[in-house]
Amino acid sequence: MPDRAFDLLVFDWDGTLMDSEYRIVACLRAASLSLGLPALADTAYRHVIGLGLIEACAMLYPLAGDDEHLRLAEAYKHEFLSRDPAGMQLFAGATGVLEALCADGYRLAVATGKSRAGLERAYRDTGLGRLFEASRCADETASKPDPRMLHELLAETGVPAARALMIGDTEFDLAMARAAGMAGIGATWGCHAPELLLRHAPLACLDDIADLPALLASLPAAAA
Template sequence: MPAKRYELIVFDWDGTLMDSAAAIVRAIQAACRDLGLPEPEDVRARHVIGLGLSDALSYAVPELTEARYAEMVARYRHHYLSRDQELVLFEGIDSTLKRLADGGWRLAVATGKSRVGLDRALAHTGLGAHFHATRCADECFSKPHPAMLEELMAELAVPAGRTLMIGDTTHDLLMAQNAGVDGLAVTFGAHEPATLASVPSVAQVATPGELDQWLLANA
């Protein structure tokens, strides 16, 4: 068996492992309707997926005032959590993660979700046992700051040159760049291929199956 190129593979969650981008967009737009604020267009709402909630709402809803931030967060969480049990992993993701874990790679998650949100998703999907460490936006600086990756690498004692970050947004790829690690772009999530191409990556993959094959050949 050839030597591993990477020791640590870090995954974004929403739009990379879980097919949740559309649900996030709908929840943002529904929360805006509740508060009587202009609804962002889909492309604007999709752009913020992967960011911490504060940064995401500031960009997606520029009309939101600080005084109404807590109300907006509450309405967003209401709409998202009311249906998050219906969300599913992208097809084949569970088997890819199992293969990597069984093959000896260290796996981690770096996500814009809150700790409560990620723990809920890990329990719902049953994927928690595959991951050696996780970081959330309410524990670190939000993407594209490198803190999540830096903390994961320090915790698992893996250098940047042996770490791969996989994500569906430019926020993920910029975080990888800022941390000095390779980034791999998946184009089946929130950001379009042309947008992802604006940030250097080792490759773009268009389907979960292509992701599995790329990791099999290159990780």
């Protein structure tokens, strides 16, 4: 295996690999209105993408009680599952990049705010599950930006934090990586603006997932 800076690449899912922002925002708004909660600006709904569902609901409506957050989460699930998934696609080039990274010997994992059922459904719909050796979801561990899901992935794969890299489109991804002692790369094609990503000192911010292999190839082994 050639010298490289990292062995394990951990990807966020929504907003990093899959262009699901529009559907998530629409479902959050519809779920909120169904419970009589005030509709918020798109930017508010977009900002919580990447968090666990309960945590997202609590951030959106901090004055609502725990029971209301649970009802909102259930209403969101109903909205999400009842809509046509046809408009939700992987970002252009994502499949080819992941396949190329695997062929080059990188190990791949997923750390996502999705539920386990949601991630397994996404794996089936995209056929990408075969490329990832490990994953953690928000309903089976702590939500981002808590680093627990990364600690668990590192323990499962046996890779030290210094040899693992987080790739994500939100500041929650990069804050989680930093707390876990991992490096991060910001994906500016997703939900959060570059200035939010840069707060967490990523190695780089990329505008296109197709640029990831070249960036990784340019990093000296000593960078880890």
